[in-house]
Amino acid sequence: MTEVKVRVLAGGEHYALPVTFVKEIAELGELSPVPGAPSQVLGLRNLRGQVLPVVGLAEVLGLDGAESERVVVVEDDGRQLALALQAVVEVEKLSGEVEEVDSPYLEGAVLVDGALVGLVDVPAVFESLIPDAATPSAPLEAA
Amino acid sequence: MTAIDPEVLQLAREEAEERIASIEKALLAVEGGSADDDAVNGLFRDAHSIKSAAGMLGWKDAAAVAHLMEDIFDDCRSGEIAIGDQIDELLQSLDSLKGAVPGGAGEAAPAPQTNGHAPPEPAVASASSSQSIRVPAPKIDRMLDAVGETVLHQRRLEHLLADEEAGDAADETEEELDRGGLLMSELHDSVIGMRTLPLSSITAPFPRAVRDLAAAEGKDVALEITGEETQLDRVILEGLSEMINHLIRNAIAHGIETPEEREAAGKPEQGRIDLHAEQREGMVAIELLDDGRGVSADVLSRVHEGSSLTEMLATPGFSTAAEVSGVAGRGVGVDAVKDHVEALGGSLEIQSEPGKGMRVIMLLPLTLALLRLLMCRRGSQIFGLPLTSVREVVKAADRVSLGGRQSLQLHGEAVPLEDLATALGGAAAELPDDAPAMVVASGGRSVAIQCDAVIGDQEVVVKSLGPLFAGVPGYLGASIQGDGRVALIVDPNHLVRRPNPVRQTMPVAAGESAPEARRVLVVDDQFTVRELQRSILETAGYRVCTARNGREALKELTRNDVEAVLTDAEMPEMNGFELLTAIRADPDHESLPVVMVTALASEEDRKRGAEAGADAYIVKEEYDQHALLDVIERLVGR
Numbered sequence: 001m002t003e004v005k006v007r008v009l010a011g012g013e014h015y016a017l018p019v020t021f022v023k024e025i026a027e028l029g030e031l032s033p034v035p036g037a038p039s040q041v042l043g044l045r046n047l048r049g050q051v052l053p054v055v056g057l058a059e060v061l062g063l064d065g066a067e068s069e070r071v072v073v074v075e076d077d078g079r080q081l082a083l084a085l086q087a088v089v090e091v092e093k094l095s096g097e098v099e100e101v102d103s104p105y106l107e108g109a110v111l112v113d114g115a116l117v118g119l120v121d122v123p124a125v126f127e128s129l130i131p132d133a134a135t136p137s138a139p140l141e142a143a
Numbered sequence: 144m145t146a147i148d149p150e151v152l153q154l155a156r157e158e159a160e161e162r163i164a165s166i167e168k169a170l171l172a173v174e175g176g177s178a179d180d181d182a183v184n185g186l187f188r189d190a191h192s193i194k195s196a197a198g199m200l201g202w203k204d205a206a207a208v209a210h211l212m213e214d215i216f217d218d219c220r221s222g223e224i225a226i227g228d229q230i231d232e233l234l235q236s237l238d239s240l241k242g243a244v245p246g247g248a249g250e251a252a253p254a255p256q257t258n259g260h261a262p263p264e265p266a267v268a269s270a271s272s273s274q275s276i277r278v279p280a281p282k283i284d285r286m287l288d289a290v291g292e293t294v295l296h297q298r299r300l301e302h303l304l305a306d307e308e309a310g311d312a313a314d315e316t317e318e319e320l321d322r323g324g325l326l327m328s329e330l331h332d333s334v335i336g337m338r339t340l341p342l343s344s345i346t347a348p349f350p351r352a353v354r355d356l357a358a359a360e361g362k363d364v365a366l367e368i369t370g371e372e373t374q375l376d377r378v379i380l381e382g383l384s385e386m387i388n389h390l391i392r393n394a395i396a397h398g399i400e401t402p403e404e405r406e407a408a409g410k411p412e413q414g415r416i417d418l419h420a421e422q423r424e425g426m427v428a429i430e431l432l433d434d435g436r437g438v439s440a441d442v443l444s445r446v447h448e449g450s451s452l453t454e455m456l457a458t459p460g461f462s463t464a465a466e467v468s469g470v471a472g473r474g475v476g477v478d479a480v481k482d483h484v485e486a487l488g489g490s491l492e493i494q495s496e497p498g499k500g501m502r503v504i505m506l507l508p509l510t511l512a513l514l515r516l517l518m519c520r521r522g523s524q525i526f527g528l529p530l531t532s533v534r535e536v537v538k539a540a541d542r543v544s545l546g547g548r549q550s551l552q553l554h555g556e557a558v559p560l561e562d563l564a565t566a567l568g569g570a571a572a573e574l575p576d577d578a579p580a581m582v583v584a585s586g587g588r589s590v591a592i593q594c595d596a597v598i599g600d601q602e603v604v605v606k607s608l609g610p611l612f613a614g615v616p617g618y619l620g621a622s623i624q625g626d627g628r629v630a631l632i633v634d635p636n637h638l639v640r641r642p643n644p645v646r647q648t649m650p651v652a653a654g655e656s657a658p659e660a661r662r663v664l665v666v667d668d669q670f671t672v673r674e675l676q677r678s679i680l681e682t683a684g685y686r687v688c689t690a691r692n693g694r695e696a697l698k699e700l701t702r703n704d705v706e707a708v709l710t711d712a713e714m715p716e717m718n719g720f721e722l723l724t725a726i727r728a729d730p731d732h733e734s735l736p737v738v739m740v741t742a743l744a745s746e747e748d749r750k751r752g753a754e755a756g757a758d759a760y761i762v763k764e765e766y767d768q769h770a771l772l773d774v775i776e777r778l779v780g781r
Binding site: 030032033034035036037038039041043044045046048049050051053055062079080081102103104128129130 | 288289291292295524564567568569606607608609610611612613614615616617618621623627628629630631670674678681682
């Protein structure tokens with residue numbers, strides 16, 4: 001495997017996001033929490049006039065959350081969200097043997113400088129957050 | 144055959160549909176006696192054009208039907224047959240033509256989509272005049288975003304200016320800002336205008352519908368439409384067509400009498416339905432009048448004080464027809480229409496005079512893109528409520544408590560009182576007793592919602608929260624404040640519908656802790672199962688801790704206060720039955736509710752579980768999220 005990835009730090013561990021999904025990297029910014037939302041959703045953030053949901057990468061992966069300071073805006077299939085994480089480490093070509101990992105949100109892991117880097121499955125993160133086939137409101141009964 | 148460019152196909156489809164609509168309109172005009180002498184020529188030209196295009200595109204069935212119609216029109220043109228005698232047959236042929244246009248809105252029974260993709264949205268019918276334009280909605284939304292941002296830019300400037308000492312230069316800047324403000328509101332209005340379409344874009348099918356429904360009921364009904372040029376938001380128009388259709392059905396089935404009955408009542412034999420639209424006080428009023436029997440004096444007399452005819456008719460199951468006819472269902476309709484209109488931020492009113500008819504008035508907002516909100520603060524966060532839903536703001540002083548629930552005495556009635564934070568499933572520092580309350584009314588119900596402070600009203604651009612929040616109830620969207628922060632727009636329907644708080648996961652303000660939610664321990668050796676159950680339970684407002692087997696689960700029980708255990712049966716190290724036995728043996732946990740989940744549907748296992756003291760048993764294959772939550776809720780005693 002050789003692919004350009006954005007390597008990030010979340011919950012004290014290293015993860016990599018395929019650069020093709022990454023739209024933008026920004027400060028965490030001011031968040032407005034959404035009462036009633038799943039716990040992975042940290043809140044909403046205004047990014048130049050766009051309202052983006054901010055989702056904790058550590059919370060999605062079930063790690064002990066460390067303070068997030070940055071967001072990486074990811075896009076898949078027209079949907080966008082901002083992943084909150086501790087820091088962006090590097091944009092680099094990652095290559096190496098992909099090891100299997102037992103997590104629905106990781107495609108696997110590669111060894112970089114003796115440390116494991118989890119390969120984040122961005123579409124799977126979206127799927128896990130979006131309730132299955134959002135039921136549209138019942139149409140008016142035409143009798 | 145080479146593939147045809149999809150855009151060309153789409154255009155051909157739209158043209159065919161427009162011509163079909165034009166044929167239908169002309170045929171009905173012929174039937175009603177209002178057609179001019181040239182009508183037959185126009186009909187022939189339309190049928191001919193459809194035939195030619197269908198032939199080129201390989202729509203064999205459509206071409207054949209159009210050819211047949213063309214022949215009939217040709218015979219009518221030459222005077223061989225009278226068109227007036229052919230209307231029924233021609234309308235039927237037209238229906239088959241509608242169904243024969245591939246991918247068209249009228250195409251018969253499309254193959255069910257199984258891949259999870261929604262079927263393509265039907266194209267919004269547009270007026271065929273050369274001055275009309277088709278603009279894809281996303282483009283307009285993008286433009287609206289850009290404009291909204293410019294508006295924010297101005298607000299930021301105002302903020303900056305307010306901070307500065309006022310001087311001569313500041314005066315000039317202020318003047319410039321005024322000019323900029325005017326310019327931007329103009330720009331804004333023009334973009335909003337692009338989101339709108341005239342009512343005529345949806346009225347085309349109504350005359351035909353009235354004709355067919357009246358015929359089916361043995362009645363004679365004329366439909367008159369006025370104010371068709373009134374502009375409405377595209378999104379509102381989409382649902383409006385269905386609502387008007389329903390009201391028309393109701394009017395024909397329940398309102399308008401048979402010709403004999405009408406004659407006996409001294410009315411003209413032909414009944415009338417009037418559809419009228421106009422702008423009224425920044426809203427759009429859509430009225431549907433019929434001159435039928437109206438509601439009976441008996442029904443009117445049952446409308447008691449403090450209530451209204453609208454509310455009574457919108458009671459689910461209420462029907463004005465003594466017998467349920469084939470056309471309109473029993474009472475469904477008025478309540479559905481009312482809900483729909485209110486969800487769009489509008490209101491519904493029904494007036495009736497016995498024997499004279501009925502008037503249904505829908506007041507709808509001009510656009511969904513802009514909303515007037517009443518802004519308030521709860522904790523450190525700003526929320527907005529649609530201004531149309533707020534009746535009044537009061538000091539929550541005159542309160543009573545009944546069965547642990549608080550309510551306010553208002554105008555001689557008890558209105559439930561709730562903290563905004565609790566209503567949304569969050570938490571914030573306790574409110575002072577005299578905190579202001581906004582009286583929110585929706586769907587005929589009211590609730591007084593308390594907050595820290597009411598800030599005032601504001602017109603905002605509504606931003607969608609997106610698919611991520613589709614499962615989170617309670618919000619209409621978000622808006623961006625002058626200081627750049629995001630304010631949530633609360634759905635008044637959600638506030639009045641929630642009898643008691645169930646959801647809780649997020650503190651309203653950072654740094655303030657939420658009240659303790661009940662904790663459930665999930666035990667399973669498979670990560671995906673654990674995560675699935677975790678997400679179901681967390682979404683329902685529980686806190687969740689997990690363990691991979693019985694041994695870990697026992698450790699977790701010593702660390703955390705757990706109110707229920709959900710455990711798999713088969714696990715390594717210590718399985719579910721062994722865990723259950725260990726729990727029951729511990730005096731601290733002997734009455735702790737335990738739910739067993741297993742892939743095995745065997746009677747043997749069920750028995751084993753029951754003997755070990757399981758409180759409930761869920762089989763994986765039969766498992767659905769509601770069953771799981773029901774069981775947990777029952778055991779935890781929510």
